[in-house]
Amino acid sequence: xxxxxxxxxxxxxxxxxxxxxxxxxxxxxxxxxxxxxxxxxxxxxxxxxxxxxxxxxxxxxxxxxxxxxxxxxxxxxxxxxxxxxxxxxxxxxxxxxxxxxxxxxxxxxxxxxxxxxxxxxxxxxxxxxxxxxxxxxxxxxxxxxxxxxxxxxxxxxxxxxxxxxxxxxxxxxxxxxxxxxxxxxxxxxxxxxxxxxxxxxxxxxxxxxxxxxxxxxxxxxxxxxxxxxxxxxxxxxxxxxxxxxxxxxxxxxxxxxxxxxxxxxxxxxxxxxxxxxxxxxxxxxxxxxxxxxxxxxxxxxxxxxxxxxxxxxxxxxxxxxxxxxxxxxxxxxxxxxxxxxxxxxxxxxxxxxxxxxxxxxxxxxxxxxxxxxxxxxxxxxxxxxxxxxxxxxxxxxxxxxxxxxxxxxxxxxxxxxxxxxxxxxxxxxxxxxxxxxxxxxxxxxxxxxxxxxxxxxxxxxxxxxxxxxxxxxxxxxxxxxx
Amino acid sequence: xxxxxxxxxxxxxxxxxxxxxxxxxxxxxxxxxxxxxxxxxxxxxxxxxxxxxxxxxxxxxxxxxxxxxxxxxxxxxxxxxxxxxxxxxxxxxxxxxxxxxxxxxxxxxxxxxxxxxxxxxxxxxxxxxxxxxxxxxxxxxxxxxxxxxxxxxxxxxxxxxxxxxxxxxxxxxxxxxxxxxxxxxxxxxxxxxxxxxxxxxxxxxxxxxxxxxxxxxxxxxxxxxxxxxxxxxxxxxxxxxxxxxxxxxxxxxxxxxxxxxxxxxxxxxxxxxxxxxxxxxxxxxxxxxxxxxxxxxxxxxxxxxxxxxxxxxxxxxxxxxxxxxxxxxxxxxxxxxxxxxxxxxxxxxxxxxxxxxxxxxxxxxxxxxxxxxxxxxxxxxxxxxxxxxxxxxxxxxxxxxxxxxxxxxxxxxxxxxxxxxxxxxxxxxxxxxxxxxxxxxxxxxxxxxxxxxxxxxxxxxxxxxxxxxxxxxxxxxxxxxxxxxxxxx
Numbered sequence: 027x028x029x030x031x032x033x034x035x036x037x038x039x040x041x042x043x044x045x046x047x048x049x050x051x052x053x054x055x056x057x058x059x060x061x062x063x064x065x066x067x068x069x070x071x072x073x074x075x076x077x078x079x080x081x082x083x084x085x086x087x088x089x090x091x092x093x094x095x096x097x098x099x100x101x102x103x104x105x106x107x108x109x110x111x112x113x114x115x116x117x118x119x120x121x122x123x124x125x126x127x128x129x130x131x132x133x134x135x136x137x138x139x140x141x142x143x144x145x146x147x148x149x150x151x152x153x154x155x156x157x158x159x160x161x162x163x164x165x166x167x168x169x170x171x172x173x174x175x176x177x178x179x180x181x182x183x184x185x186x187x188x189x190x191x192x193x194x195x196x197x198x199x200x201x202x203x204x205x206x207x208x209x210x211x212x213x214x215x216x217x218x219x220x221x222x223x224x225x226x227x228x229x230x231x232x233x234x235x236x237x238x239x240x241x242x243x244x245x246x247x248x249x250x251x252x253x254x255x256x257x258x259x260x261x262x263x264x265x266x267x268x269x270x271x272x273x274x275x276x277x278x279x280x281x282x283x284x285x286x287x288x289x290x291x292x293x294x295x296x297x298x299x300x301x302x303x304x305x306x307x308x309x310x311x312x313x314x315x316x317x318x319x320x321x322x323x324x325x326x327x328x329x330x331x332x333x334x335x336x337x338x339x340x341x342x343x344x345x346x347x348x349x350x351x352x353x354x355x356x357x358x359x360x361x362x363x364x365x366x367x368x369x370x371x372x373x374x375x376x377x378x379x380x381x382x383x384x385x386x387x388x389x390x391x392x393x394x395x396x397x398x399x400x401x402x403x404x405x406x407x408x409x410x411x412x413x414x415x416x417x418x419x420x421x422x423x424x425x426x427x428x429x430x431x432x433x434x435x436x437x438x439x440x441x442x443x444x445x446x447x448x449x450x451x452x453x454x455x456x457x458x459x460x461x462x463x464x465x466x467x468x469x470x471x472x473x474x475x476x477x478x479x480x481x482x483x484x485x486x487x488x489x490x491x492x493x494x495x496x497x498x499x500x501x502x503x504x505x506x507x508x
Numbered sequence: 509x510x511x512x513x514x515x516x517x518x519x520x521x522x523x524x525x526x527x528x529x530x531x532x533x534x535x536x537x538x539x540x541x542x543x544x545x546x547x548x549x550x551x552x553x554x555x556x557x558x559x560x561x562x563x564x565x566x567x568x569x570x571x572x573x574x575x576x577x578x579x580x581x582x583x584x585x586x587x588x589x590x591x592x593x594x595x596x597x598x599x600x601x602x603x604x605x606x607x608x609x610x611x612x613x614x615x616x617x618x619x620x621x622x623x624x625x626x627x628x629x630x631x632x633x634x635x636x637x638x639x640x641x642x643x644x645x646x647x648x649x650x651x652x653x654x655x656x657x658x659x660x661x662x663x664x665x666x667x668x669x670x671x672x673x674x675x676x677x678x679x680x681x682x683x684x685x686x687x688x689x690x691x692x693x694x695x696x697x698x699x700x701x702x703x704x705x706x707x708x709x710x711x712x713x714x715x716x717x718x719x720x721x722x723x724x725x726x727x728x729x730x731x732x733x734x735x736x737x738x739x740x741x742x743x744x745x746x747x748x749x750x751x752x753x754x755x756x757x758x759x760x761x762x763x764x765x766x767x768x769x770x771x772x773x774x775x776x777x778x779x780x781x782x783x784x785x786x787x788x789x790x791x792x793x794x795x796x797x798x799x800x801x802x803x804x805x806x807x808x809x810x811x812x813x814x815x816x817x818x819x820x821x822x823x824x825x826x827x828x829x830x831x832x833x834x835x836x837x838x839x840x841x842x843x844x845x846x847x848x849x850x851x852x853x854x855x856x857x858x859x860x861x862x863x864x865x866x867x868x869x870x871x872x873x874x875x876x877x878x879x880x881x882x883x884x885x886x887x888x889x890x891x892x893x894x895x896x897x898x899x900x901x902x903x904x905x906x907x908x909x910x911x912x913x914x915x916x917x918x919x920x921x922x923x924x925x926x927x928x929x930x931x932x933x934x935x936x937x938x939x940x941x942x943x944x945x946x947x948x949x950x951x952x953x954x955x956x957x958x959x960x961x962x963x964x965x966x967x968x969x970x971x972x973x974x975x976x977x978x979x980x981x982x983x984x985x986x987x988x989x990x991x992x993x994x995x996x997x
Contacts, residue, residue, distance in 0.1 A: 392616070392619070392660075393616070396533065396616075396618070396619070400529070403652065403656075407651075407652050412648060412649075412651050412652055413645050413646075413648045413649050414645070414649060418645075418648065422686070422690075425686065425687070425690060426690045426693075426694060429687065429690040429691055429694050429695060430690075430694040430695070432695070434687065434691075437687055437690070438687065441683040441684070441686065441687060442683075444683065445676060445679055445680055445683060448675070448676070448679055449672070449676060452655060452672065452675060455655075455656065455659075456659050456668065456671075456672075459656055459659060459660050460659050460660055460667075460668070494577060495575075495576060495577040495578065495579070495582075498577060498579065499579070502579070
């Protein structure tokens with residue numbers, strides 16, 4: 027095969043990643059050169075770099091009308107890549123804002139470096155059009171995240187989170203890799219866009235293909251924390267530094283959905299069992315996530331189970347296997363990004379003052395800090411699917427997709443689950459607004475970066491919840507680009 | 509008309525609420541002044557809408573339409589017809605009176621008034637919606653203000669239970685309605701959320717019969733139809749006065765209105781099949797609600813169950829699907845909204861001063877608060893359908909309509925009204941007359957603002973009772989429009 031000639035479009039195809047690598051280098055150098063400076067500045071540098079990259083991505087890395095397969099078919103610059111990159115970059119930038127003024131031990135150059143590398147990995151996950159790059163991208167994302175989860179080295183819970191996450195990750199990734207190897211064995215190619223035709227031509231039995239789909243789905247289901255590959259999530263979210271937990275639950279989950287959507291739509295678009303599997307994952311995630319969330323007393327664990335359930339709602343969209351369904355899932359991811367980042371961010375801010383993540387300790391919050399209480403109200407109601415917040419529109423779209431695809435049963439299960447979910451969100455709000463505590467008069471400091479991040483997220487929730495049409499079009503362009 | 513009067517009506521409370529949230533924490537009077545002023549302005553605008561509605565022309569008026577999501581044909585589309593214009597007026601007056609009688613709320617007044625205003629926007633938005641998505645959006649918008657207001661400012665004993673029960677019941681109802689709404693839009697192949705287009709879509713009969721119960725009963729949970737009525741008394745009792753007024757007065761009408769507009773008007777064939785069931789359930793509402801009200805010893809529960817009973821009459825009127833019944837329902841929605849708001853405001857005033865709602869511990873309050881007592885008696889007379897008051901002109905057509913389709917329903921429902929007379933007289937005698945108990949000697953009279961708001965409600969009910977022509981023709985025009993869709997007489 028002829029070596030691909032270097033073209034400017036190839037630079038364009040990985041422009042955000044190039045920016046991120048430069049940023050990573052800058053962070054590393056700054057860390058080495060300015061040891062005496064405050065570590066906070068490193069975080070600000072990372073934030074600025076991520077924000078600039080997001081801007082560059084939005085303006086210069088916009089895909090053309092025709093999707094561009096670059097680097098010999100390794101990656102594909104299309105609207106899906108573009109939209110997901112934006113999601114990751116925004117998620118990373120907001121997460122970094124929350125790490126400023128947070129726990130001392132997590133603010134090293136290494137921390138930010140790993141966060142940037144994980145973001146590069148996610149970008150590549152969204153763009154990958156080849157099994158090899160896909161696997162590398164998934165590992166590039168996962169390994170830094172294992173370390174980040176264990177970043178609080180003196181906290182046994184954090185260390186446990188890191189190890190647990192790694193073990194689960196390694197296990198599922200091995201199974202997924204086995205699936206990849208079978209695909210290669212069946213067809214002799216690693217290119218996603220060539221696989222389907224070759225699989226069709228090979229006339230493999232549906233059982234073999236379903237088995238392969240199942241193996242591959244294991245890896246993806248782990249990334250999106252869908253039941254039954256969710257066991258790591260509560261412990262990791264609880265133990266990991268809160269901004270990392272927020273990042274894991276949003277950007278990392280979105281990355282999982284990016285590959286899941288691309289893989290299912292490109293490789294197995296007609297394989298019925300794979301969609302059934304997705305529907306089962308969806309039902310399991312919704313039911314387990316919501317039912318287990320009911321009994322949680324720790325807000326981070328509650329958010330972890332709720333985030334498992336949220337993955338289930340998004341999977342409804344995927345399981346419908348329609349354009350509307352995919353669009354709905356992507357829109358849901360966007361709304362979930364701002365919502366869950368806000369939720370974890372607020373939990374971080376409150377936790378820094380209270381020194382606790384127990385829901386019972388949230389008593390009196392609405393008197394102590396009315397602004398934070400309102401922001402938490404917005405975030406939890408958005409998770410619960412109440413207008414005028416983003417989550418309502420997201421849920422409406424996925425349920426609409428299910429109804430349109432004549433999967434009323436799935437919509438009904440989703441709806442029953444959203445009733446359960448509303449209950450436990452309301453219980454938290456009840457503690458915040460009704461219960462009294464002895465510390466109501468004490469201040470609850472909110473630093474400027476935190477305030478900025480929370481305001482951005484709340485504005486995002488209101489924007490996606492009211493003026494949803496442009497974002498829906500984004501999601502639709504992404505959904506049709508696979 | 510170029511002035512977007514409906515948008516102003518809907519969004520003034522919302523903007524006022526947002527403004528109130530921005531006030532500094534230590535300013536306790538700013539929120540209430542802003543809220544009452546905004547509510548007064550809204551009330552004024554709803555009066556203007558009502559007065560300027562052209563009855564001769566009929567149909568939807570004051571229409572505004574802005575694309576919201578063109579791909580799905582969702583738009584911000586507002587307009588009122590002969591049914592919704594009176595409801596808008598009712599929402600305006602109850603919002604104003606609710607804000608006014610809450611003048612003394614001192615715990616976190618910012619949040620209280622902001623949430624009350626959000627609730628106002630929600631109900632006004634539903635009444636004026638001509639887009640199915642928008643209707644549902646505003647419908648659901650009420651969830652969090654209702655829950656939080658009951659939990660935070662409700663009566664301590666039952667607020668957690670009442671708030672959660674109410675919220676979950678209503679959420680369950682609304683999500684089933686949502687499935688129905690989505691089915692109407694996507695499964696039917698209509699692919700539009702525009703109510704005006706959907707009304708003319710002419711879905712096939714089997715489709716209508718399948719999906720009618722989803723939307724009708726889903727929305728009717730909020731109208732407290734039997735057997736999913738029990739959130740209503742518990743929720744009303746747990747809520748603070750202003751929220752009880754909004755809930756029982758306006759929110760229940762929101763449920764009934766949505767059931768009418770989405771259920772009956774979009775799926776008339778379905779309505780025809782399911783009407784007997786609705787008729788039966790609603791009849792149970794009327795009698796059962798009244799019987800339970802009869803044995804309550806909690807002043808507020810009496811009114812809570814009376815709402816269940818009266819909403820049953822509205823549902824009976826719907827289910828008749830004929831001119832008299834629908835006319836009566838339209839009038840009853842207005843009349844009951846005003847009446848029950850007045851009931852709850854008086855109950856709130858009594859409780860604030862006597863610190864108990866236990867009827868045996870009350871008595872002789874006429875001597876202490878004559879204005880409130882008179883207002884309550886007027887509301888009571890409306891409630892039992894006394895001629896000369898708005899209740900009579902509303903209930904009489906309902907019975908006429910019911911007689912035409914099922915005389916037995918009319919007979920039983922009239923029985924319910926007799927029971928109503930019983931518990932109303934009983935409660936009036938035990939709370940306001942008899943000897944004043946020594947514990948109640950300290951009770952003071954109600955404030956001027958309270959008197960003004962009660963006065964407005966009383967005047968509305970008497971005016972309507974004496975001059976039915978103030979509202980009759982308008983609702984008639986709305987009913988004509990519905991009948992054209994339903995294809996009845």
